[in-house]
Amino acid sequence: MHKKRVETLAKCQYDKPNGLIHSVEGDGFATLRFSTEDLPAGERAAVLRDVGRKFLGVDIEPLPNRALRISGTLRTLPGLGIVSTFSSGLRAKRTKELIGDSNDCFCFGIVSVGTSVITRGDDVATLEHGDATLLSAAEPSSIVCPGMVRLLAVCIPSASLTPLVSNIEAAIMRPISRGSEALKLLEAYLGLFEHELGLQTPDLRRHAANHVYDLVALAIGATREATDIARDRSVSTARLRGIKADILNNLGHADLSISIAAARHGLTPRYVRKLFEAEGLTFSEFLLSQRLQHAHRLLTDPRYSDRTISSIAFESGFNGLSYFNRAFRRAFGASPTEVRNP
Numbered sequence: 001m002h003k004k005r006v007e008t009l010a011k012c013q014y015d016k017p018n019g020l021i022h023s024v025e026g027d028g029f030a031t032l033r034f035s036t037e038d039l040p041a042g043e044r045a046a047v048l049r050d051v052g053r054k055f056l057g058v059d060i061e062p063l064p065n066r067a068l069r070i071s072g073t074l075r076t077l078p079g080l081g082i083v084s085t086f087s088s089g090l091r092a093k094r095t096k097e098l099i100g101d102s103n104d105c106f107c108f109g110i111v112s113v114g115t116s117v118i119t120r121g122d123d124v125a126t127l128e129h130g131d132a133t134l135l136s137a138a139e140p141s142s143i144v145c146p147g148m149v150r151l152l153a154v155c156i157p158s159a160s161l162t163p164l165v166s167n168i169e170a171a172i173m174r175p176i177s178r179g180s181e182a183l184k185l186l187e188a189y190l191g192l193f194e195h196e197l198g199l200q201t202p203d204l205r206r207h208a209a210n211h212v213y214d215l216v217a218l219a220i221g222a223t224r225e226a227t228d229i230a231r232d233r234s235v236s237t238a239r240l241r242g243i244k245a246d247i248l249n250n251l252g253h254a255d256l257s258i259s260i261a262a263a264r265h266g267l268t269p270r271y272v273r274k275l276f277e278a279e280g281l282t283f284s285e286f287l288l289s290q291r292l293q294h295a296h297r298l299l300t301d302p303r304y305s306d307r308t309i310s311s312i313a314f315e316s317g318f319n320g321l322s323y324f325n326r327a328f329r330r331a332f333g334a335s336p337t338e339v340r341n342p
Contacts, residue, residue, distance in 0.1 A: 035071035044068050052092065056083070057103055057137065059093045063146060066090075075193055078202070080209040081105075081155035082193055086113075086148065093142040094135075104138045104158045106168070108216045110187060113150035118143050123173045130178025134171050134220055152190060154212055164217035164226040171220040182218035185235060188242025188265070189215060191249070211237050239265065240275040247287055251294050251317045258283040291316045292331045295324070299340045309336045 032055065036044045045062045048070065052060035055074060062068040066089030075082045109118075110132040118125045118133060120141040125133055135141050137155070145151070162168050176183060189211060214234035217226050243261055250256050261283070262272045276283050295316040298304045304312065310321050313336075318324040328336050 030076045032074045033072075034074070036069055037071065041068070048090070053098070056092075057094065057098055057101055059095055059098065061091050061093070063089045063091060063144070066146060069148075073194075077205045077209045079157055079160055079206075080212055082190060083151070083153045083155070084194070085151050087145045087151070088148045089146070091142055091144045094137060094140055096140055099138060099140065104136070105155045106158060106161050107135045107137060107153050107155045108220070109133060109135065109143070109151055109153040110183065111149060112152055112187070114145070114148050116143055116145050116149050116151065118173065120173050125173055125175050127175065130183075132176040132178075132180075132183055132219065133173055134168075136172055139172075152187065154186075154190070154216060156213060156216060160213055161216065164213060164222055166221050166223050168220075174220070176219055180219055182215055185238040185242065186212070186215040186219060188245060189238040191245035192241040194245070210234070236275060236278070239267065240279070243267075243272060243275065244286065248290060251287075251291050252315050254314075254317050254319050256287065256317065287317075288327065289331070291318065292328060295328065295336070296332060296339065299336055305340075309340070312336075 034051065036048065039047055045060075045068060048060040048068070052058045060070075068089040070085055070087040070090065072083065072085030072087070109127070111127040111129065113129060115126060115128050118127060118135070118141065120135065120139060127133060136158075138158070143151070165171060193208075211234040214222075214226070214229065215238055217223075218235075243265055246261055246264060247256065258269045258272055262269045265272075272283060276286060295312050295318075298307065298312045298315070299309070313321055313324040316324075318327075325335060328339075332339060
């Protein structure tokens with residue numbers, strides 16, 4: 001993502017009364033969440049156009065006779081922007097006027113739900129569930145979302161991506177099939193960003209951005225040297241982070257096991273075990289720690305004060321209350337009751 005836009009996102013918050021932006025969080029890993037649900041229908045187009053220009057560098061306009069809706073998240077790391085949206089009834093345009101902002105980044109978009117139509121000059125591509133393509137912010141283009149579409153996009157500076165790709169100009173607007181292994185790894189890797197796990201230091205955030213560069217390059221056609229580097233430093237990392245994201249999304253399933261997680265990712269339990277061992281822990285240790293942290297968050301959140309401790313334990317994936325109590329005390333030095341009522 002263009003440096004100035006990263007700085008703007010990290011420092012600014014859209015302040016229109018009852019406006020689109022709900023929060024900006026973090027330092028070095030800025031997060032901005034937005035939704036039209038709190039806006040009157042008649043105000044959505046004007047506010048979206050303002051926010052689209054201010055934060056995304058695009059013009060957002062409603063489609064005729066369509067309900068205009070959008071919700072999503074924009075996250076930034078050094079040299080990387082990640083946009084995840086659910087939207088319908090809109091067109092997002094990168095116009096000749098907006099290109100004057102000197103943003104020359106590449107945007108790699110994945111349509112994970114629905115169908116969108118992308119236009120660049122005379123080129124038109126229809127992306128359906130699981131498809132992806134590359135766009136350049138230095139050229140006019142548009143994305144149309146007539147029905148409900150989930151779009152996941154990463155924005156990478158040209159200087160960071162171009163050296164990794166054999167012929168990046170030829171990659172622009174070329175559809176990439178959902179069957180690509182690199183594309184699957186990229187989606188799984190980006191899934192963990194939703195939990196903002198393991199990115200507490202600037203060094204870790206830089207490594208995460210580099211892994212995304214590698215996986216995008218692999219998906220669109222990396223050079224031989226970049227392919228070798230990516231497979232050495234990023235593929236196993238992406239697989240592990242994808243498995244971790246899967247665990248976090250399924251903590252409440254008491255039967256979750258290394259075999260189930262491995263099968264979902266087309267891997268063997270032995271390989272998954274080695275991925276965790278490379279970080280000095282086991283699958284079971286990671287699963288237990290995340291279940292306990294999930295339970296701790298619920299116990300200390302006033303919104304869940306009416307929930308019983310047993311229901312929180314079961315929701316967090318524990319089969320038995322006595323085991324949950326023992327594990328919780330070992331982890332936090334206090335019982336669930338003491339944490340809830342300090």
